[in-house]
Amino acid sequence: MRANAKPIGGRLLTPSYKVILLIAAIGVATIIWRFAAGLGATTALSDGYPWGLWIAFDVVVGTALACGGYAIAILLYVFNRGQYHPLIRPAILTSALGYSLAGLAVAIDVGRPWLLWKVPVMIWRWNVNSVLLEVAVCIMAYVVVLWIELTPALLDRWSQSGQEQLRRRAERIRPSLDRALIWITALGILLPTMHQSSLGTLMLLSGPKLNAIWNTPFLPMLFLITSVCMGYAAVVFETTFSSLAFGLPKDLRILGSIQRVAAIGAAVVVGFRFVDLGLRGVMGQVFQLDLPAILFWIENVLFVLPVLMVAQKRVVSLGSLFRSAVLLALGGTLYRFDTFLVGFNPGRGWHYFPSVPEILVSVGLVAVELAAYIAIVKTFPILSGVRETSPTAVD
C-alpha cells in the first residue's frame, strides 16, 4: 500500500552495464596510482593552480548537479506541491550518490587525507572564519542526511520482502523514523542552502586574483540559484534516462513545470549579473575580446536559450525538455568552471589543463555513480510507475 515505488528488477550485468563497470574500474585503478605516486606525478596541478578538475568538476559542479534532491524537496515540502512526489526518491538517490562521490573526490584531491578525520572531530581547533570549513562540515552532514532520507526505501524493501521478521522490524522502526524524517528533511533543505551558496563565497578569498566578471559579493547568491537550476536540470536528465533505459512512463506535465521553475532561476541569474556588472562599474570587461569575456557570453547564451524555449512554450516533448535541461546544466557547469579556473588568475607563467589521470578519475567517478544508481533502482523501490513485468533494459 505504502510505496508506489517498486524495484525495477531484471538482470544487472547487461553488456552496457559491463562497459560502465570497465570505465569505473579504470577510474579506481587511476585513484590507486594517484595514492601510490603522489599528486605531482599524476596531476597537472601546480602552485599557481592548486585546484583543478577534481575540485571544479567533481566537487563544485558535481554537488550542484546533485542538487536534484534539494530542489525537488523545496517544491515538495516547502511549497507543498504534492504532484512532485514520484520524483523525490530518485532525486534523493542521485543526490546521495553525487555528494558521496564528491566527498571521495575531496579525499583524493587533498595532499594529506589521513588527517581529514580531524575536520569534523577536532571542534576545538575549528577556524570559525574558514568558509572552506563550513562547506566541508556541511557537505559531510548532508551526505549523512541524504542516506537517512533514503532509509524508507530500505524499509519498504523489507516490508515487501515476504520475510515476516524483516517486515515486522520495518514496521517497528517506521513510526519513529517518520517523525524524525520531518527534521531530517528540514535539515536536507537547510544544509544545501548553506553550502551551495558558500561554495561561491569560497572564491571570494582569492580577492584580486579573481577576474572582475565573476568577482562579486553576490557570488554566494548566484551559486545558490544556479545550483537549484542545475538540480532541476539533473532531475529532467534522470527521468529521461530512466524512461529510456527502463521504459518507465514519464509525466511530461510535471517535468515541464519543473523546467519552468529552472528557467525562471536562469533568467534571474542572467538579469542580475548584468545589473551587478553595471553597479560595480566593470561592464567594460565583458566587451573585450578575451577568453573570460567570450566565456561569460557563452554562459549567458546557455542560460538564455532554455528560458526562451520555455517562454515560447517549445518545451513540449521529452526531446525538447531534455535539450533545455542540457543547456541549463552546461550553463551552470561553465559558470562554475569559470569562477574556479578561468576567472582565477595566479599571475604570469602559470597554466593548467587537466592531466589524463585527472580526467580518468573524474570520468571513472561518474561511471561509479551510474553503476550504483542502476544497481540500486533495480534492487530497491526508488522509481515509481514501474511496470508489473520487469523490462530487460539497458542493453
Added chain:
Amino acid sequence: MASDRRALLKGLAAAAAAAALPAVPALARQTPSAPSDAVGLLYDATRCIGCRACVVACKEANDLPADTTTYGDGLYDAPAGLNERTKTVIQLYKEGNEQSFVKKQCMHCIDPACAAGCMLGALKKREHGIVSWDASRCVGCRYCQTACPFGVPQFEWSKKAPKIVKCELCRDRLAEGKQPACTDVCPRQAVIFGKREDLLAEAHRRLASEPDQYVKTVYGEHELGGTQVLYLSHVPFEKLGFRFDSTDAVPKVQHLIQHGVYQGFLVPAALYAVLGTVVFRNRGKGSVDGSLTDEEK
C-alpha cells in the same frame, strides 16, 4: 496551502531580519592592525646586489634541498621562483637600462588570506604576528594557495606526505635569540630584521633623506591591509611583481558576507526552525518519505 505559504513568507522575513541584525556590527569590522610585538623584514632594493647569499642561508637554516631543475647538469642551486625547495628567492627585473633585484618570501600579512581560509588553523598568525604552519593541522587542501595574493605558500607536489613550504620568519632561530638567516648573512644590509614599527620608521627616514632614490611608497605599509615585511624600491613595485596595490585586506569581503549571514549561527537556526515548521505542517498532505498518500492516488 495558502496559509502555509503565508507562514513560510513570514518565516523568511523573520530570517531576513535576523540576517540584517548581525550584519550591522559585522559591517563595522575593524581592519586588523599589526600586533604590538610584530616583527618583520625591511628589504631595500636599491641596496641589493643580487649575491643570493640570503637564498643559500635560508636553504641551510631550513634544511631545504638544492633546486637544480632550472639549469642543466644539476650543478647550480638556482631556483627561478619560490617552490617546494625554496622559501626565498632573488629575482631580477630588467627593462632597458632600468634594473632591480627583488627578494621574495612570505610577507607575513597583518590580515593573512592564507590563514583566513585554513580549516583547522594550520596556517595562523602566531607569536610576533609571524604566519607559521603546523603540520598536525594541515589536510593539504591548498586553499591557502588559492588565497595568498603573493603566491607564497608552496606545496610539496613530489612527496607522498606533502607539506606546505613557506617562510616562517626563521621562528626557530628567533626562539634561540638569533636573527633570521637571510638578514644575518646579507653583506649590504639590503634586508634587515626588526620590529615592524621600527622598520617602518627606518623606511620613512630613508625616503625622507634620499627622496630621489626611491619610489615614494613603503610597500606593505598599507597594501592589502598591511604586511610585516616592508619594501623600498627605485622602480615601480608592479615591475617587481607586486601585482596589487589596493589597501583592502584580501579576506575583507568574504568576512563581511560570512559574518553577516553566520554570526552567532542565528540565521541558519532561524531558517531551520522555519523549514521544520513548514515541513511539519505539510506532513500528511504527502508523507515525507516520498510515498503517495491515499488522497493523491
